[in-house]
Amino acid sequence: MTSQLDALLEALNDPPNILILPHNNPDPDAIASAVALQYLIEKQLGRKSRIRYKGFIGRAENRALVTFLRNPLHPLTDADFQWADTVVLVDNQPGAGNSAGNASLPIAAVIDHHPLLRTTANAAFVDVRPKLGATATILTSYLQEADLLPTSVLATALFYGIKTDTLSLVRGASEVDIAAYLYLQPHVDINALIRIETAQVPTDYFAQLDTAVRKARIYQDVVIAFIGPMTYPDLVSEMADLLLRLEGVQWSVCMGIHNGTLSLSVRTRRRRGGAGGLAQAIVKKDGTAGGHGMMGGGQLSLDKWDTPTLVAELTQRVLLHLDIPSMTVGIPLFV
Incomplete structure (x- = not known):
């Protein structure tokens, strides 16, 4: 029986120019997984590849990780698409709202841990494992199967990818994630990891943090915050993570605007998850959304909405999905 690694290498064996695409606004899991795949292609097939992304890498820790990875x-x-013969999607799938895939290029492989999409079936190779907490876990398994010991730099990135996506193994982590985490741990550059996790942030981060906290409203066990204009789109995920720590809260939803698009992030403490479903219920057909387990997110264009009306509508969709009376008045965190 052909292993997943063998099938992946077979799918990548012929096309000379391979373009690796993590999801838009890539996070540590997507970044580490893309770099690990590039390493695997070079070591096993003797070929170079390109890693490219759409959007922004705005979060201080993510920028520090990229700097650490050189x-x-x-x-x-557009020149990257002209150069490429094929595409590999990492930590995303074709047709997803956060995918940068180009319909004119064949997709050689899809490697992801989010729920399987129908559009993924057209890829030559598919390894989608929604029961795992991180795509970095899948890439770690490939390295192990290939008997490739990751460098300290790569091990640190993969370890951090698993750590962030599973919230240090307490958010949707499987036994496979735990095993990969423990396998990588002895090879981690601890000092570098500390520098990444404690990366300095600009002053406008605190201004936007202040806005998020002041605008946050509590509806029973849900906290909803609208940041307004953001310096980078993944700020909503940072704030959603922070607000979920509020005592008595089971759900957090954070929204903000960047480049004419409203981005939202959903987090939940509930083990049975449902964050992706809530994100889809918020967005409906007005944009794109997805996620799994305890994390979700989405985007909507502001073309057809004025911002106050849209935020009010999305808030009502949150309450409806979570069976909270629509007339419930949001309570500020403080007066």
């Missing part, structure tokens, strides 16, 4: 990924351009 900047292996760069913004996607």
